[in-house]
Amino acid sequence: MIRFDVQLNSTEPIYLQLIRRYKVMLAAGEIRDGDELPSRRELGLMLVINPNTVQRVYKELETEGLILTHNNMKSVAVVTPSICERIRTELTEEAAHQYKTALSALGYGAADAVEIIRRLWEK
Amino acid sequence: MIRFDVQLNSTEPIYLQLIRRYKVMLAAGEIRDGDELPSRRELGLMLVINPNTVQRVYKELETEGLILTHNNMKSVAVVTPSICERIRTELTEEAAHQYKTALSALGYGAADAVEIIRRLWEK
Amino acid sequence: MIRFDVQLNSTEPIYLQLIRRYKVMLAAGEIRDGDELPSRRELGLMLVINPNTVQRVYKELETEGLILTHNNMKSVAVVTPSICERIRTELTEEAAHQYKTALSALGYGAADAVEIIRRLWEK
Amino acid sequence: MIRFDVQLNSTEPIYLQLIRRYKVMLAAGEIRDGDELPSRRELGLMLVINPNTVQRVYKELETEGLILTHNNMKSVAVVTPSICERIRTELTEEAAHQYKTALSALGYGAADAVEIIRRLWEK
DNA sequence: GTGGTCTAGACCACC
DNA sequence: GTGGTCTAGACCACC
Numbered sequence: 001m002i003r004f005d006v007q008l009n010s011t012e013p014i015y016l017q018l019i020r021r022y023k024v025m026l027a028a029g030e031i032r033d034g035d036e037l038p039s040r041r042e043l044g045l046m047l048v049i050n051p052n053t054v055q056r057v058y059k060e061l062e063t064e065g066l067i068l069t070h071n072n073m074k075s076v077a078v079v080t081p082s083i084c085e086r087i088r089t090e091l092t093e094e095a096a097h098q099y100k101t102a103l104s105a106l107g108y109g110a111a112d113a114v115e116i117i118r119r120l121w122e123k
Numbered sequence: 124m125i126r127f128d129v130q131l132n133s134t135e136p137i138y139l140q141l142i143r144r145y146k147v148m149l150a151a152g153e154i155r156d157g158d159e160l161p162s163r164r165e166l167g168l169m170l171v172i173n174p175n176t177v178q179r180v181y182k183e184l185e186t187e188g189l190i191l192t193h194n195n196m197k198s199v200a201v202v203t204p205s206i207c208e209r210i211r212t213e214l215t216e217e218a219a220h221q222y223k224t225a226l227s228a229l230g231y232g233a234a235d236a237v238e239i240i241r242r243l244w245e246k
Numbered sequence: 247m248i249r250f251d252v253q254l255n256s257t258e259p260i261y262l263q264l265i266r267r268y269k270v271m272l273a274a275g276e277i278r279d280g281d282e283l284p285s286r287r288e289l290g291l292m293l294v295i296n297p298n299t300v301q302r303v304y305k306e307l308e309t310e311g312l313i314l315t316h317n318n319m320k321s322v323a324v325v326t327p328s329i330c331e332r333i334r335t336e337l338t339e340e341a342a343h344q345y346k347t348a349l350s351a352l353g354y355g356a357a358d359a360v361e362i363i364r365r366l367w368e369k
Numbered sequence: 370m371i372r373f374d375v376q377l378n379s380t381e382p383i384y385l386q387l388i389r390r391y392k393v394m395l396a397a398g399e400i401r402d403g404d405e406l407p408s409r410r411e412l413g414l415m416l417v418i419n420p421n422t423v424q425r426v427y428k429e430l431e432t433e434g435l436i437l438t439h440n441n442m443k444s445v446a447v448v449t450p451s452i453c454e455r456i457r458t459e460l461t462e463e464a465a466h467q468y469k470t471a472l473s474a475l476g477y478g479a480a481d482a483v484e485i486i487r488r489l490w491e492k
Numbered sequence: 493g494t495g496g497t498c499t500a501g502a503c504c505a506c507c
Numbered sequence: 508g509t510g511g512t513c514t515a516g517a518c519c520a521c522c
């Protein structure tokens with residue numbers, strides 16, 4: 001069963017953190033097609049959060065086609081190469097966009113941005 | 124007078140958003156040494172937040188040596204090359220670190236990170 | 247648990263009195279690494295001051311690296327030899343500086359200042 | 370006429386600052402017997418403080434025998450060698466006592482206290 | 493229960 | 508008008 005080992009930080013809404021956490025696990029290849037998710041109640045107890053918050057997370061994942069829920073059944077992960085790719089791209093672009101925005105605001109150009117990342121990775 | 128033209132989002136504490144906004148303006152060269160900041164009350168009215176929250180922001184900026192406050196005077200910006208450099212580095216490293224963390228979680232390496240940024244910038 | 251047994255005077259801001267009180271206890275060796283501080287609410291009740299004022303004190307102590315605060319846990323003291331030394335020096339220099347300033351204003355020199363202290367201590 | 374060139378700091382009550390300031394000037398030999406003090410109103414205007422506060426200062430100085438006020442006359446300083454000595458001793462002991470208290474709380478002894486002052490003065 | 497943020501509002505010193 | 512301190516109390520996330 002999929003484990004949402006999440007480090008909740010208090011500034012971002014919990015449900016957004018959980019959705020992103022799920023997507024990262026998915027894009028990182030840690031989730032296989034058909035894997036079961038915890039029930040709403042289970043996850044609520046595990047993370048000590050309101051089951052309604054969990055419900056909101058699952059609903060959004062379902063809307064995005066990332067999980068499937070059948071009546072009275074646990075939700076299961078839907079994983080295909082194209083889904084993985086889509087989420088991977090989404091997360092990547094979000095991160096890249098934030099990085100670019102931050103550096104542009106400081107007056108840096110592409111060459112600087114590349115150099116800074118290169119150096120950081122070498123550490 | 125320095126204008127904090129900022130759109131506050133509701134997920135991050137207001138005072139942290141304002142501190143970062145000031146630092147970005149500073150690092151971007153938009154603030155000159157001696158520039159006046161709005162009074163606590165003025166900025167509170169402008170942003171529709173409590174003057175106490177503004178006070179907290181100004182106090183932190185003062186602690187970091189970025190503004191100076193004298194009795195009965197509006198606070199003024201302290202801008203020197205070394206301060207600019209310090210803040211610039213701080214903001215840059217924060218952004219780069221977040222980018223690296225996000226991409227590492229997705230299994231990307233340095234070469235990928237560089238390539239992604241390069242492509243995004245070309246758009 | 248650390249006890250802030252302090253008599254607050256009304257002329258100096260409460261939060262400054264409490265910060266100094268903590269530093270004196272620390273420099274005097276009365277606080278051990280890992281000692282728990284009272285919760286914000288507890289100390290507020292004990293000293294009959296607002297918990298927000300206590301929060302301000304704790305925040306400053308945290309900024310100076312003297313305590314650590316984790317979510318849902320009482321704050322704990324951070325005590326290392328180098329921290330003790332740093333605070334000890336800070337408090338000592340402040341006291342010495344005030345003494346020198348007062349005596350200089352009266353026209354005394356170093357020899358007088360030393361003699362006065364020596365005699366006071368003999369009593 | 371005696372000038373109360375005071376740097377008002379906001380944490381200590383004004384009247385106490387003024388009383389001490391007068392005593393320091395007296396003990397430093399800057400005041401001569403018969404020197405006129407500003408009128409209550411004048412000093413209130415000069416320092417932009419309430420005349421009642423000035424009145425409180427003058428009353429205390431009068432109680433301690435440091436000034437004399439005759440009907441409808443400006444107050445005048447009373448300076449004799451023994452008064453100077455008394456005030457000088459009072460201020461000195463107050464400063465020394467504070468210094469000793471601070472250092473004792475830190476565990477220092479007489480030798481340390483002397484050494485610290487000696488070194489500070491050499492700077 | 494724990495820590496953290498924010499508001500509303502009072503009151504202070506100083507101009 | 509300016510900055511600074513403090514209180515009372517609400518509401519949040521997390522346990």
